[in-house]
Every structure is written in structure tokens, then in C-alpha cells.
Amino acid sequence: FATASGVNEVTLPVGNEGASGGTLPFTPEQPVETALSPRTVLTRMEYPYTVARPLGTVIRRSYALTWLLTATEVATLESFFNSRDGGEEAFTWTAPGDTATSKAALTSELQIDKLAPDAFEVRANVTEVF
Numbered sequence: 001f002a003t004a005s006g007v008n009e010v011t012l013p014v015g016n017e018g019a020s021g022g023t024l025p026f027t028p029e030q031p032v033e034t035a036l037s038p039r040t041v042l043t044r045m046e047y048p049y050t051v052a053r054p055l056g057t058v059i060r061r062s063y064a065l066t067w068l069l070t071a072t073e074v075a076t077l078e079s080f081f082n083s084r085d086g087g088e089e090a091f092t093w094t095a096p097g098d099t100a101t102s103k104a105a106l107t108s109e110l111q112i113d114k115l116a117p118d119a120f121e122v123r124a125n126v127t128e129v130f
Helices: 071-082
Strands: 033-037 040-044 050-054 060-069 091-093 102-106 111-116 119-128
Touching (some): 071 119
Antiparallel strands (some): 091 102, 111 119
16 A cells, blocks of 8 residues: 555456457447446345345446448458457447447347348447446
8 A cells, every 4th residue: 555544446457348449340320229237246145045236336338239231341340340259359439329439349149131132230239348
């Protein structure tokens, strides 16, 4: 400790969390579904008791995104997420309704539906990282 009565902050980083692995290549279609994801820890005790407590004071936002892309753009988007450990590494983007950029990570598989010969709908969920 630097001082006997001072407060020192100790940071314990999680590997790769918060480190940006690039910028999301395409802007998602509107509207975007947003949900709040409180981080909690569930402790199981002797049956039937469990205790849940918050893990931190910040609630993460989750987004259900949709893109309408060509085959080439779909390949670019897949390559973007695959190069980031399947989307687990954070990327930089501007969330819908925000003016500042933030960091997020892919939290679902990419769901790709063919709409026409060169038109695809891609859906995925992303969640903020800090």
C-alpha cells in the first residue's frame, strides 16, 4: 500500500476482455432488440437452497442484431468473427442509439438465411464487455 490510510485500486484483468480486436465491419439493420444482462453468481447449497448475488455493479447490455448482406459481405462478417476466436474477443462498435463507441463480443452463433440468390439475412447476439 502506498499510504497507511489511503485507498489503492487493484485491477484483476480477465484475459482479452476489454481489448479491442477491430471494428465491426457492417452496421446492423434497425430496429435492434436490446436487453439488460445483470451479471450474477449463483451459489448452490444443501438442497433446495441457493443464493444469488450480483457480480459487480455494472449491468451489461445485450443486442440482437440483424444484417441484410450479399454473399461477399457474409463471408467478410464470418471472417471477422472467426479471426476473433469465434467472436469471443471484443470488437469496437457503436451501439444503436449511442454516440460513443463501445466494446462487445459475439455471444451466439451466426444464423444465416438465404433470401434470394445474392441476398442473405444474418442474425447474431452481442454483449458489452468492459
